[in-house]
Amino acid sequence: MSKVQSGLRYSAEHEWINDESPAVVGVSEVAADALGEIVYVELPEVGATIEAGSVIGEIESTKSVSELYSPVSGEVVEVNETVVDDPTLVNSDPYGAGWLIKVAVSEEGPLLSAEQYAADNGAEL
Template identity: 65%
Template sequence: MAKIAPECRYSEEHEWVATRSDSMAWVGVSAVATDALGEIVYLDLPEAGSEVTAGSTCGEIESTKSVSDLYSPVSGTVVEVNQEAIDNPALVNEDPYGAGWLFTVEVTSEGPLLSAEEYASKNGGEL
């Protein structure tokens, strides 16, 4: 069963958000998503300085099984992109809540987010 990080909040599309400060947050994809996708081989992420909108597509994740849209769980300005994950997409499979984070955002608003408990209940993960 996929691990759910209790300190994160989650979108219906399986992205997670971890708040770094009042306005800064990390964004990544959950272990539930990485399990479903299989081996991730390519990431197309938003560029630093670009604007993302909660609930809107902001990139793609390609695996050996499929190509999936990446949705932003928050609105704001992308501050940093995880170049290590772009260079080595397997990091997202290996450590989705740590080294496999995708980008950071200076958040202006959030989309609808689930608590870790709500997300685990809906998706069968374990805390």
């Protein structure tokens, strides 16, 4: 069963965000497990302005290609180049080394608590 990390908030599209400044954004273990072995990640460039709910990149696995959606609006201030070079980090450590981008948040989109997201997706905290 996939795990959901408490202390984070989640979008319905399976991205997570923390409350730091800048905020760190990643993909939940629920999504990583559903995708299978991740082989490619495309992320926005540093300096890009992103909007909550908009497509900001894509993630490709041996099973499928999925779009990445931003849980917040703001400016991308850092991209995890390590995960671009080694996408399997999203599978092995989705809440740690597998983070995707850091954002200077100007506005949040609709977000779920860890408890709500776990209940909605049959995952455990």
